[in-house]
Amino acid sequence: QVQLVESGGGLVQAGDSLRLSCAASGRPFNSYSMGWFRQASGKEREFVALTWNLDRTYYRDSVKGRFTISRPRDNQNQLYLQMNNLKPEDTAVYYCAARAGVATTNRDDYEYWGQGTQVTVSS
Numbered sequence: 709q710v711q712l713v714e715s716g717g718g719l720v721q722a723g724d725s726l727r728l729s730c731a732a733s734g735r736p737f738n739s740y741s742m743g744w745f746r747q748a749s750g751k752e753r754e755f756v757a758l759t760w761n762l763d764r765t766y767y768r769d770s771v772k773g774r775f776t777i778s779r780p781r782d783n784q785n786q787l788y789l790q791m792n793n794l795k796p797e798d799t800a801v802y803y804c805a806a807r808a809g810v811a812t813t814n815r816d817d818y819e820y821w822g823q824g825t826q827v828t829v830s831s
Contacts, residue, residue, distance in 0.1 A: 710732070710735055710820050711732070711733050711734055711822075712730055712731070712732050712804045712805070712806065712820055712821060712822035713730065713731050713733075713804075713822055713823070714728060714729065714730050714802065714803065714804050714822040714823065714824060714825040715728070715729050715730075715731075715825060716728040716729050716825060717802060717825030717826045718827065718828070719830065720794055720827075720828070720829055720830070721829070721830050721831075722794060722795055722796055722829055722830065722831050723794065724794050724829070725790070725791060725792045725793070725794065726791045726827060727788060727789070727790050728788065728789040728791065728802055728804075728825060728827075729786070729787070729788055730742070730744075730786070730787040730788070730804030730822055731785065731786060732785040732786070732787070732804075732806060732820070733785065736784070736785065737784050737785050737806055738784045739808065739809075740807060740808055741758065741759065741806065741807050741809065741810060741811035742758075742759055742760075742779060742787045742804065742805065742811075743755060743757060743758035743759065743777070743804075743805050743811055743818070744757045744758075744777060744787075744789045744802055744803070744804060745802070745803045745815055745818075746798075746800035746801065746802045746803065746827075747800055747803070748799060749800075751800075753815050754815075755813040755814075756768055756771055756775065756802070757771065757777035758777070758811035758812075758813070759777045759787070759811065760811040761810075762779075764811070765777055766813075770797070771791075771798075774791065774792050774793045774794075775789060775790065775791050775792070776789070776792075777789055778790070787804055789802070794827075794829045795829060796829045796830065797829075798827060798829050799827060799828050799829050800826075800827060801824040801826050802825050802826075803821055803823075803824045804821070805820060805822070806818065806819065806820040807819050807820070
């Protein structure tokens with residue numbers, strides 16, 4: 709049974725940092741692309757950051773320079789999102805996702821999802 713479990717969310721102030729973690733289990737994810745998506749209240753789920761082929765990454769414009777996605781080479785079942793200089797508009801439920809093949813920004817292309825972790829940034 710495949711599971712993705714996120715952790716690390718919380719309530720912080722603007723300018724603070726958080727590090728999200730995602731632990732995947734149930735199968736090897738070496739050939740899978742992984743990414744972080746988020747969904748704010750009343751809005752659609754959107755991609756935040758993607759990683760594939762060991763070191764390829766892609767970010768949505770609003771988080772470039774502030775967020776860093778990483779995935780250890782020796783443990784491709786683990787995924788992180790370092791979030792610095794958080795802003796109130798980053799408030800959302802953050803989800804970890806995985807798909808076979810090259811990463812895409814389309815949430816419908818992803819096969820596996822975690823349950824999400826809430827990030828709330830106060831001004």
